[in-house]
Amino acid sequence: MSILPVAKLPELPPDNSMLYRKFGREVANYFSGSPLNRVSFLRTDHKFLGAAFTHPSARFLLVDNLAPLVHDTKPPRLAWSTRAEIAPVIASNPFEKTEEEVIRSYNSDLEPQPIVLFLGLDEKDTFSSAVGVETRQTETESAFSFNSFSGSPYFAIDVTPRGNGAIAAKARALVKASTAKGLLFYGNARSMNLSAPEAAVYGQARGLFDWNARNPFCAGCGQPTLSVNAGMKRTCPPTDLAGVESNGVPKDRRPCETRKGVSNLSFPRTDPTVIMATVSADGTKVLLGRSKRFPKHWYSTLAGFLEPGESVEEAVRREVWEESGVTVGRVVIHSSQPWPFPANLMIGAVGQALPGKGEDIFLGHDPELEDAKWFTMDEVRRALQYETAGIGDPVREGYKEGDLRLPPATAIANQLISSVVEGFHELTQSKI
Amino acid sequence: MSILPVAKLPELPPDNSMLYRKFGREVANYFSGSPLNRVSFLRTDHKFLGAAFTHPSARFLLVDNLAPLVHDTKPPRLAWSTRAEIAPVIASNPFEKTEEEVIRSYNSDLEPQPIVLFLGLDEKDTFSSAVGVETRQTETESAFSFNSFSGSPYFAIDVTPRGNGAIAAKARALVKASTAKGLLFYGNARSMNLSAPEAAVYGQARGLFDWNARNPFCAGCGQPTLSVNAGMKRTCPPTDLAGVESNGVPKDRRPCETRKGVSNLSFPRTDPTVIMATVSADGTKVLLGRSKRFPKHWYSTLAGFLEPGESVEEAVRREVWEESGVTVGRVVIHSSQPWPFPANLMIGAVGQALPGKGEDIFLGHDPELEDAKWFTMDEVRRALQYETAGIGDPVREGYKEGDLRLPPATAIANQLISSVVEGFHELTQSKI
Missing domain, CATH: 3.90.79.10 (Nucleoside Triphosphate Pyrophosphohydrolase)
Structure with missing residues (x-):
């Protein structure tokens, strides 16, 4: 049985710490204990996100209707795709423009792009080695680094086909191609037989894809919102290019309270x-x-x-x-x-x-x-x-x-x- | 100084309890420790809410733009109104119809009624006596009771004037009349000099009025929502009477995911x-x-x-x-x-x-x-x-x-x- 009933802490406190001796060992429950560093402060930095996304060590978890792509083993193991494998749905770097530029070019008539969620950096190959992912393709390949941060970048991509547009068609085709390879989208993840580190990483992805899917509109003003911050924020864009001729000036949308300062409505709910x-x-x-x-x-x-x-x-x-x-x-x-x-x-x-x-x-x-x-x-x-x-x-x-x-x-x-x-x-x- | 820096628990555990002896006294922080029983399971029961609302011992906290009505003392004390005093904005029992009937008669063209928030029952006059509220007007008056529950009912009413309709005008007049009596809407409640039980009760009201005000629309479908459950839920009504002749059939609204089963989007966010x-x-x-x-x-x-x-x-x-x-x-x-x-x-x-x-x-x-x-x-x-x-x-x-x-x-x-x-x-x- 490869179930780890209780998650392992990535960084265990020394057993002689005062808090340990007074209160005993910390209980780390299942779905906690992700070994990835979220470097949450870099989620608005498209230079970082783009460099991470395009690095050969980047790995991607495909998720369809909240079900993760897994190897058909007992127990199942998460299947991680390379950039080449996700290219059919996301051909180019989605972080090419700055976040400001993305918001400025918002067009409610266009089909939304699949959300590319940044999960974190696997700084010391803790996760990769625990779950058997090989992120280096050649021995000479250098690890990903950005400023003082390094490690293989992990992402998740929501490939749920929504509607009948061109993007949904591509997502549908990728879902089909993935299962044709013998992999499967595991709809039973609630039964909790993923290993502890995989469960933690999948839980993060599930929570955020579900939140994005449940909140397509702004509760403050009723207008559609746009996913930004690599999946961790939904913003209410001030303008819309829908119905505007190319190179035209975007139209102002109705005012919204969430655009004044920081609003909790823009961030995931727990x-x-x-x-x-x-x-x-x-x-x-x-x-x-x-x-x-x-x-x-x-x-x-x-x-x-x-x-x-x-x-x-x-x-x-x-x-x-x-x-x-x-x-x-x-x-x-x-x-x-x-x-x-x-x-x-x-x-x-x-x-x-x-x-x-x-x-x-x-x-x-x-x-x-x-x-x-x-x-x-x-x-x-x-x-x-x-x-x-x-x-x-x-x-x-x-x-x-x-x-x-x-x-x-x-x-x-x-x-x-x-x-x-x-x-x-x-x-x-x-x-x- | 009448500040209670740490809230008092309504029901203190015995000092010889095992958890006390092992972990020490429970720290009850400011804004916690409300002595009111929320009887949360009765919030959908308009028979209960109506009986509580119309009972002579019911007391109401007026809140304008999140500022509570207080006595102009140092430190300030919350001012509690009787039903007669709130009649200018809420003349009749708002819980007369069942909640189902209220939802069925939803009309997005009508100005929303002020939210009447049920705070809880003061079962043993703990709160009333701590903050000096006299809820019995005559000695022979009987206490409020409903099934096995009893105690003076406490409510809060959001009298923030919004827009230029007839209800906003009445709210504006009541705000003016209240301050003319020497009371004031205390905009500085964050400075935390209310007594501990008052702070807990005000905190509950502030949180819920703010949540209702921030969420006039449904994040699932973008349509306007309606406050129900005595202020603890915003529902996305399936029909609308706007533009329908009196006695006509209500129009169906667009479908919404939040109407399927129980959605967390309908409930307050913390x-x-x-x-x-x-x-x-x-x-x-x-x-x-x-x-x-x-x-x-x-x-x-x-x-x-x-x-x-x-x-x-x-x-x-x-x-x-x-x-x-x-x-x-x-x-x-x-x-x-x-x-x-x-x-x-x-x-x-x-x-x-x-x-x-x-x-x-x-x-x-x-x-x-x-x-x-x-x-x-x-x-x-x-x-x-x-x-x-x-x-x-x-x-x-x-x-x-x-x-x-x-x-x-x-x-x-x-x-x-x-x-x-x-x-x-x-x-x-x-x-x-």
Whole structure:
């Protein structure tokens, strides 16, 4: 099994660091841990992007309808294309003009170009060697460098065919040619059997392509927007060349608030979500719930979206009370997980119920759960042994029908449950 | 001084809870700690909302251009209006029809009604008594209750006059009448001198009014949207009565992806932001930076937006490296703070630099900071004594020109800095 249930940190802190000795090893959840350096401050620099795009070591992940191109292996591995292989959809360097020039030449009548998303630089070949990508074609080929930055550039390209234009036709042809080679667009990436570094890189691409696709219009003014910053921004262009004769002066568009200063509407949205293991007041039990769509006997931690004006800790208390009736006191944040379905940041926490009536379960506030129950640490410990990779996977050998089932190690829910079973919440014993 | 620098929790966990004994007291930051129960699952229930709105104990916060109506005191106190006082802008119960009926009668030609935002129920008069609001007009008046829920209902109303219609004229008149009574719309709420529970409730209202105002159009299809769920959702109505004769059939609008299932675009956006105190590898120093717009000698923790595909811990490492060149190993999340300017969730963390070259400061990656520096714990401890309430406030007595200055206790930056000075990161001494 090549699944890495928990992502590897690219740069592990020394085990004798003070924070390590006080709080233990950092939990790096699945979908985190990309070894690429995003050099985010260079995304507006078309000189950098163009040099990276045209360098022979650049590699491209093709994504069709959010499904990544993969090798048809078990488990699947992401397939990385060279520039020659993507040429049928993107023949020339899309970063030739400056970003300002691209915005000035915006024409809403033209079919949008496929988004070329800059994922980052693989500075020390960490990613390439982990996932078996050969970015040097000859031994004498020099590595990519720009100012003080170096490493193989990684990109993703959205080849989803949209509409019936010439660009969509080319995208459709490339999708077909890729699968004809024996590769496939893997529509089941949510089942989480990519290796950890691949999952992190794919998660970044999925999140950004989905955000671009969901937001073709400006929420501030209703006019169409244009993807810039190598996929990390959608801008509301001030002018439009649609219907203007060539070499003519572009027409002004309606005014828009997002053009004044920096607007969050122009940048990708990430929805903070709280997910929590709640322990009983005496620390011997953990509260889990199940929704109707879960398989039989399957329970998980409670979760919900954080609302405006709430801290993480407050959102945890509100969600637990709304869904289960239990009143939580102290909340400690445990770890976090990017969750690109479509755009969540899972913030994992451990909470402790108030004693007595605080532990009473009542499902009638918000009828979201089918059931919620207190489980003993022993029941949970046993169930962790039978964890499977995905919600639909067959049960492991030895599982007794009727026993509790839990989410896989790739889910932060599992990490939270494991941590309370291991005593995350227990009193620090002072043994002076 | 009636400033509460750190918010009070409505329901404090017992000090002998396991999580308390292991991790210490929960840090509840300013803008968190609302004592109101949002009963979020009742926001679609117009029977509940209408009963709450029309109950004599209901109170309303008027907000004009994001500025709350306050009593002209030092510090200011939020002014709460009765239903009779808001009648000039909202004469009848806005929740008379069901939400479905409201959506069906959408007419884009009509001037939008002021948003009536449901803030929550004050279940045990916690809020009313903390901020001196008398919600019972007579002794015999019964408290509001609905099913198993009870408490005085709190709302906020956006009375910003927009355009020149009849509703804007009424709003303008009410704004004028309110200030004529000696109250004022407090445009300086960012200076954070409201009491902690008032700040939490105002923060909720500010965040939601701002989100509604920034998003009049649907990012999925470009058509205008309608505020529903008592201010917590903007829906893209499927039909429009504009131009249709009375009693005519509404016209279908263009199709929209957000109408299929649940779309995050319909719900308020909150931008996760990381903010971190970085300690040196040996734990004796803390890394702080300053931007050009800070007053002289003022430094703070570094901060930045989390990006799609990142965990909190990764975003901390990326931002510290991009802004200061320092390489961070272990990251521990500390606490969180809602920050309604306009829609941030500040996730506070403590990180530890890798030893040696990892601590070298280099400002050339992303030239966002004017300076970044390692300060000794002693320098920082001294500076915490001179903290002032706001960035523009005069320096406290005893401050020596040239010494470090730091953000006020209402900022999570201050809480993070204080916690490392108090040894948050230090080795747990094992004294067996």
